[in-house]
Amino acid sequence: MSIVLSASRLVKRYRAGVAQWGASIEALRGMDLELAHGELLGLLGPNGAGKSTFLLCAAGLLRPDSGTLSWFGSSRAPFGRPPGVAYVPERSLYPRFLSVREALEFYATLHELSGTERAERVRAALDRVGLAEHSNKRVAHLSRGMVQRLGVAQAVIGRPRLLLMDETLSGLDPVGAREMRELLRGLRDEGVTIILSSHDMLSLEHLASRIVVMKNGQAHAAIDPSGFTGERTLVLTVDAPPLAARRLQTRRPSATLQGDELHIPLGGDSPEDVLAECLAVGVGVRASAIRRDDLEQRFFDLIDRPSRVAEPNV
Amino acid sequence: MKNIRAPRDLPRLSCVVAIARIRIRRVLRTGLGVAALIIAGAPWLLVEGATLFARLSALAEFSVVGMTVLAAGAIADDIDSGEYAILLTHGVSAIEAIAGGAIGSLALGLVIVALQLPIALRDVVTWHLSTMLLCMFWLAALLAGWVGIMLLFATMLSGKANAVAMVGLLIAVPVGLGSGLLERFPPVPAAVVRSALQAIPQLNYVNAMFRAVIYRSPAPPLATVVLLTSPMVWFTLAALRLTRIEGAGRLTQ
Numbered sequence: 001m002s003i004v005l006s007a008s009r010l011v012k013r014y015r016a017g018v019a020q021w022g023a024s025i026e027a028l029r030g031m032d033l034e035l036a037h038g039e040l041l042g043l044l045g046p047n048g049a050g051k052s053t054f055l056l057c058a059a060g061l062l063r064p065d066s067g068t069l070s071w072f073g074s075s076r077a078p079f080g081r082p083p084g085v086a087y088v089p090e091r092s093l094y095p096r097f098l099s100v101r102e103a104l105e106f107y108a109t110l111h112e113l114s115g116t117e118r119a120e121r122v123r124a125a126l127d128r129v130g131l132a133e134h135s136n137k138r139v140a141h142l143s144r145g146m147v148q149r150l151g152v153a154q155a156v157i158g159r160p161r162l163l164l165m166d167e168t169l170s171g172l173d174p175v176g177a178r179e180m181r182e183l184l185r186g187l188r189d190e191g192v193t194i195i196l197s198s199h200d201m202l203s204l205e206h207l208a209s210r211i212v213v214m215k216n217g218q219a220h221a222a223i224d225p226s227g228f229t230g231e232r233t234l235v236l237t238v239d240a241p242p243l244a245a246r247r248l249q250t251r252r253p254s255a256t257l258q259g260d261e262l263h264i265p266l267g268g269d270s271p272e273d274v275l276a277e278c279l280a281v282g283v284g285v286r287a288s289a290i291r292r293d294d295l296e297q298r299f300f301d302l303i304d305r306p307s308r309v310a311e312p313n314v
Numbered sequence: 315m316k317n318i319r320a321p322r323d324l325p326r327l328s329c330v331v332a333i334a335r336i337r338i339r340r341v342l343r344t345g346l347g348v349a350a351l352i353i354a355g356a357p358w359l360l361v362e363g364a365t366l367f368a369r370l371s372a373l374a375e376f377s378v379v380g381m382t383v384l385a386a387g388a389i390a391d392d393i394d395s396g397e398y399a400i401l402l403t404h405g406v407s408a409i410e411a412i413a414g415g416a417i418g419s420l421a422l423g424l425v426i427v428a429l430q431l432p433i434a435l436r437d438v439v440t441w442h443l444s445t446m447l448l449c450m451f452w453l454a455a456l457l458a459g460w461v462g463i464m465l466l467f468a469t470m471l472s473g474k475a476n477a478v479a480m481v482g483l484l485i486a487v488p489v490g491l492g493s494g495l496l497e498r499f500p501p502v503p504a505a506v507v508r509s510a511l512q513a514i515p516q517l518n519y520v521n522a523m524f525r526a527v528i529y530r531s532p533a534p535p536l537a538t539v540v541l542l543t544s545p546m547v548w549f550t551l552a553a554l555r556l557t558r559i560e561g562a563g564r565l566t567q
Contacts, residue, residue: 056562059403059562060402060403060561061399061402061403061560061561061562062560062561062562062563063560081402081403081405081561083405085403086403087399087400087403089396089399089400091396093395093396093397093399093400094397094400095336095339095340095397097339097340097343097344098336098339106332106336107400107404109328109329109332110329110332110401110404110405110406111404111405112326112328112329154400154404155403158404158405
């Protein structure tokens with residue numbers, strides 16, 4: 001399988017500004033990532049984790065302070081930019097005084113297309129993102145969701161091989177989000193490799209072939225979204241956990257002791273029924289919670305876990 | 315692992331023209347166009363009955379100010395707003411982007427000149443046309459050099475700061491060179507500052523060239539050299555600087 005993007009020990013620092021002269025903020029602190037052709041990789045992480053910085057580096061718009069980046073098996077020249085890579089920013093970075101169609105025609109012109117092909121690509125991009133009926137609207141007058149669609153349209157107009165999307169699903173209404181997911185699936189099916197940074201876990205769970213959780217400027221963990229069962233588990237904090245586990249396992253053999261917590265798969269039962277069972281066998285319950293085997297739960301488990309990396313120094 | 319070169323080595327004319335057109339559209343569709351019209355119209359009221367030299371001098375002054383208003387902030391705004399970053403993701407090189415910005419700005423400057431030209435040409439007899447064309451050449455050289463400086467400043471300063479800096483430069487050059495201020499400095503720093511100020515294309519130079527053309531006096535060598543070379547020098551410096559800055563550098567500040 002060919003590697004589309006490879007990042008190794010990427011470090012990127014920002015100057016902290018005049019008020020803190022000489023200080024810097026480390027946005028990436030040794031980011032490693034390999035992306036295979038055809039993947040749709042989800043980037044997940046709390047604000048400040050370094051997702052946007054990584055995407056800007058991957059788009060060739062920021063230069064890492066150290067580490068290596070290579071695209072399609074080749075590293076770039078010092079001031080060159082990777083060809084075949086398109087970037088969809090989180091906010092509008094398009095000429096506000098142009099209409100949607102004019103903006104797309106402008107970007108198409110930059111790819112040196114013939115007049116016919118340019119018109120065809122603009123029409124196809126407008127249709128693809130559902131902006132055809134808004135094509136005469138000024139960019140300045142677009143809603144956030146429409147700006148995101150325009151972002152995708154300008155990115156696909158050059159027929160990229162790698163698409164980098166920063167929070168592209170944010171600001172979309174439910175119908176728009178579903179259409180955008182369909183659009184991304186379509187692009188992936190056409191062989192476009194995609195990195196999608198998003199806080200929308202449901203979409204990532206449905207779309208991504210792999211999810212990388214970023215924390216403190218590093219790839220903290222990788223998650224296979226196909227492994228989620230969606231099953232609910234009742235988690236109990238109990239008195240005398242080993243004894244409580246033995247007692248409960250007489251009724252519910254699937255119950256396990258994990259640390260000081262009892263984990264009881266609910267299956268089709270209600271949590272109230274299971275709690276009543278616990279009380280019936282003499283388990284002293286101090287606290288209870290329900291966990292679902294899904295991305296959100298896994299993400300919080302990973303993020304809450306103490307990191308091996310120190311907090312950023314400013 | 316082989317290195318990928320920058321997408322193209324030579325600037326593509328279609329890209330440069332497209333970027334220049336965008337710059338002109340920006341002016342036409344925003345309040346900047348109105349500002350330019352006011353600036354272009356002012357000399358019509360101010361130089362009534364003046365000599366040809368005075369009219370040309372006013373034309374040059376208002377053209378430089380008008381072009382500064384139109385272009386100084388906008389060029390830096392492209393970088394600040396991220397429009398430049400998106401251009402890069404479409405394979406545009408720094409030189410193409412800066413050349414497009416320069417041509418667009420120059421075109422706007424020439425529109426301002428054209429709007430003021432009737433007053434400069436009033437009562438000019440036919441045999442003066444060659445003189446006029448020569449004067450226009452020197453004015454175009456001044457505007458091109460001024461655009462080059464604007465582009466260089468735009469790579470270092472944000473939009474508003476760039477506009478303020480250019481207006482400041484308009485004032486600082488004649489003050490620095492003509493007020494005797496530098497004579498109060500120690501000789502070495504004074505010489506350095508004087509040389510730097512003299513390397514800037516300025517209204518004094520173009521006025522000197524107008525005088526030389528109209529009154530057939532010898533052309534001042536410094537003005538000739540600076541006006542002829544500065545467009546290329548400043549443009550090259552701006553292009554080098556833009557090549558070195560990060561496309562999204564100002565977005566993350």
